[in-house]
Amino acid sequence: MGLLSDPNRRKAITSLTLSVLPDVVCYLAGIAWFMGLAFEPFTLRTYMSENAMGSTMVEERFPSGERALATAREFAAHKKKVGGMPVDWLVKTMRAQGLEVFTQSFSRNLPFPDESKERFVVRGTNVYGILRAPRAPRTEALVLSAPCSPGNSNNQAVGLLLGLAQYFRSQIYWAKDIIFLVNEHDLIGVQAWLEGYHHTNITGMGYTPLQGRAGSIQAALSLELNSDVVTSLDLVLEGLNGQLPNLDLANLFHAFCQKLGILCTIQGKLQRSDWDTVEGYTHSAQTMLLMVLKQASGRPWGEHGLFLRYHIEAASIRGVNSFRQYKTDATSIGRLFEGMVRKLNNLLERLHQSYFFYLMPSLTRFVSIGYYMPAFGLLTTILLLRALDLWVHLGTPTPVTEDGVGEGESPSSPGLLSVLTPVVISHLTGVALYTLPVLSQEMAVEHFPVSETEAVVLTAIAIYTAGLALPHNTHRLISGEGTEQGWRVLKLVALLYLAVLLGCTALINFSLGFILAVTLVPAAACVTPHVPKALSAVAMVLLSPGCTILYCVFLFQELQEVPVSLAEGWMLFLSVISQGILDHALYGSLVYPLLALLVYPCWLLFWNILFWK
Amino acid sequence: MATRHLFIELQTLNRRAKLKIIFAKFQCLCIIPALVGVDKKTCIQFCLCTFQEEMVIRPLYSGDIYASFQFRTQWDTDFLHDGKKVSHYRLFPKSLGQVLSKFSVRELHISFTQGYWRTMQWGQPFIPSPPGAELWVWFHHTVTDVDGNWKELTNVLSGIFCASLNFIDSTNTVEPSASFKPLGLGNATDHRFLRYATLPREIVCTENLTPWKKLLPCGSKAGLAVLMKSEKLFHSSFHSQAVHIRPVCKDWQCTSTAWELRQTLNVVFDLYTSGQGKKEWSLFKMFSRTLTEACPLASSSKIYVDVTDNPGGELFDLSPSSPLISTAVVLGDRRTYSVYDLTKKETFGQLRSLNLLLRWKGENDMLRPPLHAERYVSGFGLQKGEIHTCLYNSHPYRAYPVLLLDSLPWYLRLYVHTLTVTSKTRENKPSYIHYQPSKDRLRPHLLEMLVQLPPHSVTEVTVQFERALLKWTEYTPDPNHGFYIGSSVISALVPSIVAMDTNSTRDRPLFSSFFPTKEESSYFMRVYTEPLLVNLPTPDFSMPYNVICLTCTVVAVGYGSFYNLLTRTFQVDEPSAPLAKRLANIIRRLRGVPLL
Numbered sequence A: 001m002g003l004l005s006d007p008n009r010r011k012a013i014t015s016l017t018l019s020v021l022p023d024v025v026c027y028l029a030g031i032a033w034f035m036g037l038a039f040e041p042f043t044l045r046t047y048m049s050e051n052a053m054g055s056t057m058v059e060e061r062f063p064s065g066e067r068a069l070a071t072a073r074e075f076a077a078h079k080k081k082v083g084g085m086p087v088d089w090l091v092k093t094m095r096a097q098g099l100e101v102f103t104q105s106f107s108r109n110l111p112f113p114d115e116s117k118e119r120f121v122v123r124g125t126n127v128y129g130i131l132r133a134p135r136a137p138r139t140e141a142l143v144l145s146a147p148c149s150p151g152n153s154n155n156q157a158v159g160l161l162l163g164l165a166q167y168f169r170s171q172i173y174w175a176k177d178i179i180f181l182v183n184e185h186d187l188i189g190v191q192a193w194l195e196g197y198h199h200t201n202i203t204g205m206g207y208t209p210l211q212g213r214a215g216s217i218q219a220a221l222s223l224e225l226n227s228d229v230v231t232s233l234d235l236v237l238e239g240l241n242g243q244l245p246n247l248d249l250a251n252l253f254h255a256f257c258q259k260l261g262i263l264c265t266i267q268g269k270l271q272r273s274d275w276d277t278v279e280g281y282t283h284s285a286q287t288m289l290l291m292v293l294k295q296a297s298g299r300p301w302g303e304h305g306l307f308l309r310y311h312i313e314a315a316s317i318r319g320v321n322s323f324r325q326y327k328t329d330a331t332s333i334g335r336l337f338e339g340m341v342r343k344l345n346n347l348l349e350r351l352h353q354s355y356f357f358y359l360m361p362s363l364t365r366f367v368s369i370g371y372y373m374p375a376f377g378l379l380t381t382i383l384l385l386r387a388l389d390l391w392v393h394l395g396t397p398t399p400v401t402e403d404g405v406g407e408g409e410s411p412s413s414p415g416l417l418s419v420l421t422p423v424v425i426s427h428l429t430g431v432a433l434y435t436l437p438v439l440s441q442e443m444a445v446e447h448f449p450v451s452e453t454e455a456v457v458l459t460a461i462a463i464y465t466a467g468l469a470l471p472h473n474t475h476r477l478i479s480g481e482g483t484e485q486g487w488r489v490l491k492l493v494a495l496l497y498l499a500v501l502l503g504c505t506a507l508i509n510f511s512l513g514f515i516l517a518v519t520l521v522p523a524a525a526c527v528t529p530h531v532p533k534a535l536s537a538v539a540m541v542l543l544s545p546g547c548t549i550l551y552c553v554f555l556f557q558e559l560q561e562v563p564v565s566l567a568e569g570w571m572l573f574l575s576v577i578s579q580g581i582l583d584h585a586l587y588g589s590l591v592y593p594l595l596a597l598l599v600y601p602c603w604l605l606f607w608n609i610l611f612w613k
Numbered sequence B: 001m002a003t004r005h006l007f008i009e010l011q012t013l014n015r016r017a018k019l020k021i022i023f024a025k026f027q028c029l030c031i032i033p034a035l036v037g038v039d040k041k042t043c044i045q046f047c048l049c050t051f052q053e054e055m056v057i058r059p060l061y062s063g064d065i066y067a068s069f070q071f072r073t074q075w076d077t078d079f080l081h082d083g084k085k086v087s088h089y090r091l092f093p094k095s096l097g098q099v100l101s102k103f104s105v106r107e108l109h110i111s112f113t114q115g116y117w118r119t120m121q122w123g124q125p126f127i128p129s130p131p132g133a134e135l136w137v138w139f140h141h142t143v144t145d146v147d148g149n150w151k152e153l154t155n156v157l158s159g160i161f162c163a164s165l166n167f168i169d170s171t172n173t174v175e176p177s178a179s180f181k182p183l184g185l186g187n188a189t190d191h192r193f194l195r196y197a198t199l200p201r202e203i204v205c206t207e208n209l210t211p212w213k214k215l216l217p218c219g220s221k222a223g224l225a226v227l228m229k230s231e232k233l234f235h236s237s238f239h240s241q242a243v244h245i246r247p248v249c250k251d252w253q254c255t256s257t258a259w260e261l262r263q264t265l266n267v268v269f270d271l272y273t274s275g276q277g278k279k280e281w282s283l284f285k286m287f288s289r290t291l292t293e294a295c296p297l298a299s300s301s302k303i304y305v306d307v308t309d310n311p312g313g314e315l316f317d318l319s320p321s322s323p324l325i326s327t328a329v330v331l332g333d334r335r336t337y338s339v340y341d342l343t344k345k346e347t348f349g350q351l352r353s354l355n356l357l358l359r360w361k362g363e364n365d366m367l368r369p370p371l372h373a374e375r376y377v378s379g380f381g382l383q384k385g386e387i388h389t390c391l392y393n394s395h396p397y398r399a400y401p402v403l404l405l406d407s408l409p410w411y412l413r414l415y416v417h418t419l420t421v422t423s424k425t426r427e428n429k430p431s432y433i434h435y436q437p438s439k440d441r442l443r444p445h446l447l448e449m450l451v452q453l454p455p456h457s458v459t460e461v462t463v464q465f466e467r468a469l470l471k472w473t474e475y476t477p478d479p480n481h482g483f484y485i486g487s488s489v490i491s492a493l494v495p496s497i498v499a500m501d502t503n504s505t506r507d508r509p510l511f512s513s514f515f516p517t518k519e520e521s522s523y524f525m526r527v528y529t530e531p532l533l534v535n536l537p538t539p540d541f542s543m544p545y546n547v548i549c550l551t552c553t554v555v556a557v558g559y560g561s562f563y564n565l566l567t568r569t570f571q572v573d574e575p576s577a578p579l580a581k582r583l584a585n586i587i588r589r590l591r592g593v594p595l596l
Helices: A007-017 A020-036 A065-082 A087-096 A155-169 A186-197 A247-260 A278-297 A303-310 A330-345 A369-395 A416-439 A441-447 A452-477 A484-508 A510-526 A533-542 A545-559 A566-587 A591-610 B002-027 B040-046 B094-102 B146-161 B206-214 B223-227 B283-287 B543-567 B579-591
Strands: A100-114 A119-131 A140-148 A177-184 A216-224 A232-236 A263-266 A313-320 A358-362 A365-368 B049-059 B065-075 B105-114 B132-139 B194-199 B238-249 B257-269 B280-282 B300-306 B316-319 B325-330 B333-341 B357-360 B371-378 B384-393 B400-408 B412-423 B432-436 B445-453 B457-467 B483-485 B489-495 B522-528 B532-534
Touching: A007 A020, A007 A369, A020 A369, A020 A510, A065 A087, A065 A155, A065 A330, A087 A100, A087 A119, A087 A155, A100 A186, A100 A452, A100 A566, A119 A155, A119 A186, A140 A155, A140 A186, A140 A303, A140 A330, A155 A177, A155 A216, A155 A330, A177 A186, A186 A303, A186 A566, A216 A303, A216 A330, A232 A247, A247 A263, A247 A313, A247 A330, A278 A358, A278 A510, A278 A545, A303 A313, A365 A369, A369 A484, A369 A510, A416 A441, A416 A452, A416 A484, A416 A566, A416 A591, A441 A452, A452 A566, A452 A591, A484 A510, A484 A591, A510 A533, A510 A545, A510 A591, A533 A591, A545 A566, A545 A591, A566 A591, B049 B223, B049 B357, B065 B223, B094 B105, B094 B146, B094 B238, B105 B146, B132 B146, B146 B194, B146 B206, B206 B238, B223 B283, B223 B300, B280 B283, B371 B489, B371 B522, B371 B532, B384 B400, B384 B412, B384 B445, B412 B445, B445 B457
Parallel strands: A140 A177, A140 A216, A216 A313, A232 A263, B049 B300
Antiparallel strands: A100 A119, A119 A177, A232 A313, A358 A365, B049 B065, B065 B257, B105 B132, B105 B238, B132 B194, B238 B257, B280 B357, B300 B333, B316 B357, B325 B333, B371 B384, B384 B457, B400 B445, B400 B489, B412 B457, B432 B445, B483 B532, B489 B522
16 A cells, blocks of 8 residues: 555545546446447357256157147137136136136226226236145246237137147146236236235225135246247246346246247347347347346336345246247247246246346347446446545635635635525425325316316426426525535535435446446536636536436437327327326336435535525 | 164064064954954953054045045053053054153144145035144153153154154244144143144155054054055145144043054145046046955955035946945034945955046035134335235134134344234134243244134134244354244034034944044034245345455545544655754664664
8 A cells, every 4th residue: 555655646546536537438438338339249158047947858749739829719709709808718717728727806006097008097907817836835836918909909818828728728737836827907907906915905996805825936927929829939037127037947938948049139129139230239238238228117027026125036028029030839838938947837936047237139149247347346436536635625624715804704614504505495395296286186187278188297397397496595595605615525425425415326227327327427527617607507408317318218219210290299298207207106117216315316416506696 | 862763663664564474463452343253342441552544535526525534543451541551562553652651741743744735625524734843742741851751762763753853943943822632531721731733834754654554563564554556645735744643532431542543645646747637536547546355454454435415326337336335523514425435355356456446526615614714914125014814714603712823933023012903804813812922942932712703704813923044153054044843733513513422432434533523513623724935135145245244344445544534634744854953863773772
């Protein structure tokens, strides 16, 4: 430590670390590191960690794909006749197959109408059949689920589910009970079923208690299938609050796709072999960015997403039928599921051997937490360096200027009030942003010609914008002028606050933390009251959390290869906000409260500093 | 030493089985009364042992089939009172007899079960048992060191039955105060002499079946036991084997006692996997064997087929049909059975082999059992949870009390103040609660209560718990699998539809005479809930754990130096000493005098 104890060298090091240069280097390095994660030589190949699923051989013999499709047609006819879920038919069919069948009815009032799915008061019934494993004491179970969607979609999934149930029933090798679940109203039905199964109530759902259970659920697979033949199967992993299932589940899916010769994709993107070309790299970067954006959104991207809260490893498998020549029939898909369920049946422990925190640039490659965290670490280093700089400045006594002498307040110790007031006021704005949109929808609908959903979203945007007027209000409360020391202390507090906030977010949901860091860190690092006001204000607004969501919407559309115009993008942005609020109310997604109660107030603190007088 | 002796006994048993049959025939000739020409009653008095075998076949409404074997050996001796050493064994297995006398066992019940009895589909079993292994023993009241005897006994039984009973220790043994009364003679009430333990994780397989079969007088060489081929018995939905030893009345006057050994085996064959979906059953299809003879040592050897719901033959066909019909009151209901007596030659017909064939024709409604129960853990996360036990009384108008016994391991820390009992959304106060708190690593929780179940209702018993963090050596080799919590036991006197038979000495089929009945209006019933699998907070035992340690060290070093830099004030050191002074110091150091 001789280097650090020498005052001269120390001064040099301090001045170097606290200059702008390392900040810029860290920021660029962080971004570069992150983008480098999609480059194949830097990533690891996936491998099966779980012994019970790796070496054991299973043979897939599911024979009756055609019969499953016939069942699907029958199901479709009954669905049309009833005009919804054909509960009686499902109960009868499952019972005839030798399952123990139970139903659960549920109801849920949405806080405001969901315009994308056209629902407000939801009532429905889940039907599930339990295949009891021979000589097993009902302690473990696997779940296979398929949604009963409105219209003509997903009939094949239910048909295949029933076909698998029939085939599985006649096999002797099951060690875990298998639950076949057909749920109504997609995620709301799954949420009701899971809450009923675990006897919890976290979202204010009304449901009837479940009559039959099968112990602790070890894994779940969700099935979405819209056509008799498919081109490829897409694996969906992103769940509620950015939770991911164990990587072994993805490996298992990939292994069986390889074995059965089925095209498999992740984020709807096929694997490419030309990693050393620009196109190859762009492709995997797009795949990874899509995963990051989906994970950051914190919504469940399939029915599996809700299982993850209960420590049940789950994934959705979605059949895609495009115009390619290559087709896979229902028998092969059935065999894929048979193989996966049999291997999961072989599990001796819960899936825990492989990674829970990862990003996937393709189905065969993954980036583990140890590789992606440095990218985020580099970005937060900037905040810490800035904080250190302010700390050093606050510590060194400034020469007393003539103006400073004679004022009542000592310049070195700004009053606690001048720091506390903006913090409290900005958080109150956050609370208003969190509560008012849903509460005031009726009033808004009365006074303005808008629907409830529009009212909620527009109120949110209005409160968000109104928060920009905060500096004036703050200054009115603080007596006297803000001092030079005052904004420094405030910025120091705000920087540390942001660093802790982002750090915690990134630990739970890396993608969300990283995306917020990319936009918030430059704004937080650069802002002082001495920069040109108008220009900086525009830059600050552009780097605010709300605008980040807007960019993400456009980027997401771009990556999915369905670019949208500005107007369409704006409409999408509005629907994303309403969906975010709904996700919070329906499934307990934490992104909306996080942004409204913590991130936005934190950003307001920096906004306050910009307009410090 | 005793264990070793028993092992040798076991090994030689098989070889001696055939020899034994011949010897036994000579020694106990009177079991074939026709040969000697004395009537059966005098024979039992004269002779010291009888052996009966019996099988009941009950077609279940789900299309499955339930087969229950019972083998009963009665030995008219008492090696507890007399104090004499018994060394002369015939039909009663010596290995068990020695255990009984050495450990002064009054009553012993042990069961090994693979699978869970589905009460809602299958109705009531003749002798219920929980998944895994269950052992409960009443010791004689002269025993001073009950715990020591219990410990040794479990180890010996572990050897006899090739099971992991040696894992029974103080952490899973309880002394139930009310739930397990002696089933045999004598009304012992001092539960200090009772020990009860379950091993819900025990896997039952052929290695447990073989020693169990060897306890039979005929082994698996003759009689009903020839049907017990493990490849078929374990190709089923449910398999349970048990041994029950208890003192019973020697004769109808009950002047002296005798030992009764009942070996039972219950198995349920599945319609879809064993029956290939065809509703057609035969002995050959179930067991891949047919019957050709009774066990020569057996005084009675019978097959009962439940034909209660099939009076006119519209539900199923049974062939060959039997002229013998018997009725018995079983589990609160009067049932009719077709009886096949294997000691009679005409039973086997022309082919000299009996292959019962049962062909379903119609559908029938499921019969709701009067009492059933389920249990589950609610909540999520690894900190807290709640155990829910739901008791269903489906009797339309009668309320009756049940005894609920819960034995939970210490690593579930029960919050007893959260214990609630509700039926029909109202609080249902138990009239009796016996709770013994756990001691960490020493003994489990024991919770017993008497709850009145209102008619046609669900009673829910809930209690919250916290999951303890174990020491790292206390985890099982597969910690992420979870920890098993044994079944709750529900014992009840259920109101009976028909008058129960209270005369215990009358000659009745074995399956209807296991639980003693004291009154006509109700019958005893025991229900086990499913065991639970509970995940405890588990450290990551693998590499990331090391990585975290390493990272923490690095962070600590980095943080230390940073902290140093931020807090310490530095001063300029005085310039180094002049050359002359340094030279002088070197010389002084060499001389060993203090430096300048």
